[in-house]
Amino acid sequence: MFLKKTLRIKIFLILLIVVSSFILEAPAFAQLKREPAPETTIPERTKSSPIIQTFPTREREATTGNQSTLLSEDKPLYTAGDITIMENDFRAEAAKLAVKDSQTTFDLLNDMVTKEVLYREALKKGFDKNLETQIASIPDKKEQKKLVVDAFIRESVEKDASVSDAEATEYYEKNKAMFTPIAQYHSYILSVQKFDRSYKDITQRAGQEAEVIRERLLKGELPEAIWKSYSDSEFLVQATPRFILNERTPKTPKEIKELIPDLKEGSVSPVCELGSNRFDVFKVTKIVEAKAAKSAEEIKDSIRNSLRQKKINAIKENYVRNFIKDNKPTIYNKEHFK
Numbered sequence: 001m002f003l004k005k006t007l008r009i010k011i012f013l014i015l016l017i018v019v020s021s022f023i024l025e026a027p028a029f030a031q032l033k034r035e036p037a038p039e040t041t042i043p044e045r046t047k048s049s050p051i052i053q054t055f056p057t058r059e060r061e062a063t064t065g066n067q068s069t070l071l072s073e074d075k076p077l078y079t080a081g082d083i084t085i086m087e088n089d090f091r092a093e094a095a096k097l098a099v100k101d102s103q104t105t106f107d108l109l110n111d112m113v114t115k116e117v118l119y120r121e122a123l124k125k126g127f128d129k130n131l132e133t134q135i136a137s138i139p140d141k142k143e144q145k146k147l148v149v150d151a152f153i154r155e156s157v158e159k160d161a162s163v164s165d166a167e168a169t170e171y172y173e174k175n176k177a178m179f180t181p182i183a184q185y186h187s188y189i190l191s192v193q194k195f196d197r198s199y200k201d202i203t204q205r206a207g208q209e210a211e212v213i214r215e216r217l218l219k220g221e222l223p224e225a226i227w228k229s230y231s232d233s234e235f236l237v238q239a240t241p242r243f244i245l246n247e248r249t250p251k252t253p254k255e256i257k258e259l260i261p262d263l264k265e266g267s268v269s270p271v272c273e274l275g276s277n278r279f280d281v282f283k284v285t286k287i288v289e290a291k292a293a294k295s296a297e298e299i300k301d302s303i304r305n306s307l308r309q310k311k312i313n314a315i316k317e318n319y320v321r322n323f324i325k326d327n328k329p330t331i332y333n334k335e336h337f338k
Helices: 002-034 087-096 102-124 132-136 141-161 165-174 203-218 223-228 300-326
Strands: 061-064 067-070 076-080 083-086 184-193 237-245 272-274 278-288
Touching: 076 087, 076 102, 083 087, 083 102, 087 102, 102 141, 102 300, 132 141, 141 300, 165 300, 184 203, 184 223, 203 223, 203 278, 223 237, 237 278
Parallel strands: none
Antiparallel strands: 061 067, 076 083, 184 237, 184 278, 272 278
16 A cells, blocks of 8 residues: 555656656747748748749849740850850840841841951951940940940041042943932732641632732722732731832842832732742832932932941951961851841
């Protein structure tokens, strides 16, 4: 009996000690729970503080208009000597200028390379030394380069591209036909594509439909009304409402040039198969008659400016040609130019 009482007392004392310890440590435990959690690299998301995803340092985001596009890891697109055009810089310029077709894309790359070559020529001639104060006030490196290149073109390239009165007069005499005003034929062109809306080849039917459009024009229907009538048709009809046609219009097909002498206001052309994928019919909406020819003296300034710009471009091209001759260029991604 005594042993049982002793055992009960020991168990009671043990329980008392455990409970006392918990009560004594409870404030410290509570304080520990109230301490803020250690700061993490990704903060807890709240309505006022959304999670901002970070990307590798060599990736960046380019914004064009209302579109935001994550560019891939930046890589060289073009190298020649110490010139490197980076992929992302090229894409950003192409987006800014809305460049789409391969020829314009190539022209953009050529323009970027030309600016880099001219910048190096400007440094050789110390143009940056003369602009140190202005350069120091411009944080953007691209703008710094532009400042130096513009000064080089203005004070060196343009100085070597002067045009004398004698040169302007000689050019006029050799190209009199170019400066003789000619009649301008304002036309509305309707083009029937050789493919329908599902890209099915309908060449024969497209040619026949172009003849139908021609007949409608001859009957006096308005070109715009005819074009709108095809809005829900299987035929793809394209309108070019303000096309100015004359004997000097670039790339004017022979069959159209032959029609020009007989054109009158309201004239409708035969169906012309132009290019590789369309049939064209045009109606002359207005004729602006040729004015009297101007003398060499009257257009001397215009000729001088034109020749001057040609010389400037030739000098720039020569700098690039010499640079390329000594530094083999490499294009790493040719997809842009296909």
